[in-house]
Amino acid sequence: MAKIAEMTQLSPTMAEGKIVRWIKQKGDPVSPGEIIAEVETDKAVMEMEAFETGTLLEILAPEGTLIPVGAPVAIIGKQGEDISTLVETAKKSIPTKKENTIQTTSQSSTTSQSDTTQTSSSSSKLTTEEQNKIYQSPTFSKEQTTSYKHGSQITQTGRSGPISPLAKKLAFQKGVDLGEVIGSGPGGRIIKRDILSYQESGGGKKGSFVKRHDRKLELTGMRKTIASRLSHSTSTIPHFYLTLELDANSLDSLRNSYNQDLKLEGPLKISLNDLIIKACSLSLKDVPEVNSSWKEDHILEHGRIDIGVAVSIEGGLITPYIRNADQKSVSEISLEIKELASRARERKLKPGEYTDGTFTVSNLGMFGISSFTAVINEPEAAILAVGALVKKPVLKEGNIVAGKTLSVTLSCDHRVVDGATGARFLSSFREYTERPLRLLTG
Incomplete structure (x- = not known):
């Protein structure tokens, strides 16, 4: 009868381990005491042993996966054995990390006709890389906290106020710090002419500053x-x-x-x-x-x-x-x-x-x-x-x-x-x- 192999506690302080490498592959025979995988613990990379005799029928935790002690990592049993139910049960018990993402939607500008027309064109759309380099104002955090609005309901903004998509793209291309620009559109909205005026006044010159962004470092x-x-x-x-x-x-x-x-x-x-x-x-x-x-x-x-x-x-x-x-x-x-x-x-x-x-x-x-x-x-x-x-x-x-x-x-x-x-x-x-x-x- 097939059995689930669990993440072993390999050190006294170990709470979870990362599968660095599977020594044994799906279909390989295993026996008690035989090394089946290398696991990175909180202190070192250690070897995880098999506790059952049989065949490695399924690998539940791919290399690079962080697994808590006691969670399923593989299934060992007889060659040809039906393990579909066991696999389904095991996968449900494996904790998974989900990243929460905030999606924003563009709102059309109510400013000048030229700005509106250019905003709707495909050339004004930002790539994912560019989008990641644009600020979302603290206004979002404040509104979400006090009004419980979803991120998609909040106007795209710079550091200090709303900003049109075209102005956002132009700021990225020109290397303009949006926190330094004062918007002249409705409600203080930053529009194209504000970026151009800021540049003409000597701000945002190429090479005048390097845009730096925070990084989220996952804890090992x-x-x-x-x-x-x-x-x-x-x-x-x-x-x-x-x-x-x-x-x-x-x-x-x-x-x-x-x-x-x-x-x-x-x-x-x-x-x-x-x-x-x-x-x-x-x-x-x-x-x-x-x-x-x-x-x-x-x-x-x-x-x-x-x-x-x-x-x-x-x-x-x-x-x-x-x-x-x-x-x-x-x-x-x-x-x-x-x-x-x-x-x-x-x-x-x-x-x-x-x-x-x-x-x-x-x-x-x-x-x-x-x-x-x-x-x-x-x-x-x-x-x-x-x-x-x-x-x-x-x-x-x-x-x-x-x-x-x-x-x-x-x-x-x-x-x-x-x-x-x-x-x-x-x-x-x-x-x-x-x-x-x-x-x-x-």
């Missing part, structure tokens, strides 16, 4: 998740921030000398961020209160130290975790970050690689940002925002010398971490970064 699953999680974090977690400026001379020197030595062994290069993650892991061991989570009726102090690294990818960001970072060398951390970041940008991370961490580092230093504050990644209790390495004069032993500084800001959940606790963490972090040889032995 990832953007929805980012919006939901960060909104929840800022509204429920009492954030407070501690900022520290570090002397980064020794840290940068260690990185340079370390990379010089590594040239003899291979292409690996460590970054400041690799050293910072190692320093965080050791500081979390020193101050375990920061390596904790709020659990409503208790605080959970984690025994493991799993540090997330915020990675910018197309359409948003994702945070893969370095598991047991305190037990790994700097070079191991560096290799793992590069591998995770690469797969993150390809949307190939597994849920276990970007969930259930204990602390996060967000670094915008590579973009030249000197300092910033980051939003806590729930259910963690803190996140460290790292700025750029800055070369500037510093005071050392009474003398002004060339130095390198690094600004970091710790965002803390005040339910878990008090000010003094956060300060102890940053003090420990300073010790490891300003005397960084300990990072190689810790």
Whole structure:
């Protein structure tokens, strides 16, 4: 008997998925555990498996379709089986998005005979592309709200009043901003002569301005998740921030000398961020209160130290975790970050690689940002925002010398971490970064 295959929840936060590619096609045999499609979730592109044995009789969700978890995507059964009723039932249960459109109808002009005659000719009609580039006045929104008129009952208008179809087309061709034109027709209607007069007075010259239009960007699953999680974090977690400026001379020197030595062994290069993650892991061991989570009726102090690294990818960001970072060398951390970041940008991370961490580092230093504050990644209790390495004069032993500084800001959940606790963490972090040889032995 044929059965419906549903959109599987492929990650803990997944509410819907987009069919990227069907691995199996209609008519192909399938068996449990076999990959039938690639699905883009809120975090990554993942593989969806079959749970039935049989033949893929029907694909209900074409590639590119966004489908909620639990909705039908395909039908699997015996070859030649009648599935017409099942297909009809399944398609009715698939949510579809409909775009609401407002249609406008042209109203004939009651102005001069020449304007009326030219308006009725086919040459005055706008193409769809041109029509999309003409304003519909706020008057429409106001009338529709107060009088409940349909869009087709509202006169086509410019920004500030009615406009004849011919004037509308002429304005588009001449590059005239309708918001700058005052209508001389009945009721302030903008007509042909108003466009010509405006041009003759020096307005609307070709190249004098570029017409720009708003764009409606559909929300991706990832953007929805980012919006939901960060909104929840800022509204429920009492954030407070501690900022520290570090002397980064020794840290940068260690990185340079370390990379010089590594040239003899291979292409690996460590970054400041690799050293910072190692320093965080050791500081979390020193101050375990920061390596904790709020659990409503208790605080959970984690025994493991799993540090997330915020990675910018197309359409948003994702945070893969370095598991047991305190037990790994700097070079191991560096290799793992590069591998995770690469797969993150390809949307190939597994849920276990970007969930259930204990602390996060967000670094915008590579973009030249000197300092910033980051939003806590729930259910963690803190996140460290790292700025750029800055070369500037510093005071050392009474003398002004060339130095390198690094600004970091710790965002803390005040339910878990008090000010003094956060300060102890940053003090420990300073010790490891300003005397960084300990990072190689810790």
